[in-house]
Amino acid sequence: MNGKNLLVKKKILNGVLLNNYKYENRNRRRQSNPNNVGLAAPQVGQSVQLVVIKPVPNNKTFALINPELKKKSFGKDSMEEACLSLPGFSASIKRYKKITVEGLNANGELIRIEAKGFLARIIQHEMDHLNGVLISDY
Numbered sequence: 001m002n003g004k005n006l007l008v009k010k011k012i013l014n015g016v017l018l019n020n021y022k023y024e025n026r027n028r029r030r031q032s033n034p035n036n037v038g039l040a041a042p043q044v045g046q047s048v049q050l051v052v053i054k055p056v057p058n059n060k061t062f063a064l065i066n067p068e069l070k071k072k073s074f075g076k077d078s079m080e081e082a083c084l085s086l087p088g089f090s091a092s093i094k095r096y097k098k099i100t101v102e103g104l105n106a107n108g109e110l111i112r113i114e115a116k117g118f119l120a121r122i123i124q125h126e127m128d129h130l131n132g133v134l135i136s137d138y
């Protein structure tokens with residue numbers, strides 16, 4: 001597949017992911033659970049390196065394609081995490097406090113994100129999904 005077709009495929013998948021994400025959020029609101037904050041393509045049966053992230057309910061959702069961890073802090077902290085792929089399960093997970101990630105946005109442009117705190121945690125959680133790692137694996 002050439003680069004342009006791959007990008008088209010990823011744009012379509014991004015749409016699929018966003019729809020799944022909205023659907024999951026609606027379900028969760030109905031169950032009065034906290035909103036989910038991200039979704040990775042493998043969670044909806046798509047074997048591509050793509051995640052969508054929405055850290056705050058009113059924020060715009062953004063996509064990250066082929067994310068690569070470029071920098072990470074020395075320090076880590078722990079927080080209880082849950083996952084759409086593991087209903088009813090949660091675990092305290094240690095993650096880097098600050099990270100720098102590079103990847104492509106939904107338009108195929110290279111972006112660099114310097115994240116800390118909750119956003120850094122979400123990105124690490126979703127990137128784990130791309131490597132087949134779940135919170136139950138920690």
Ligand SMILES: [Zn+2]
Pocket residue numbers: 082083084085125129
């Ligand atoms: Zn998850």
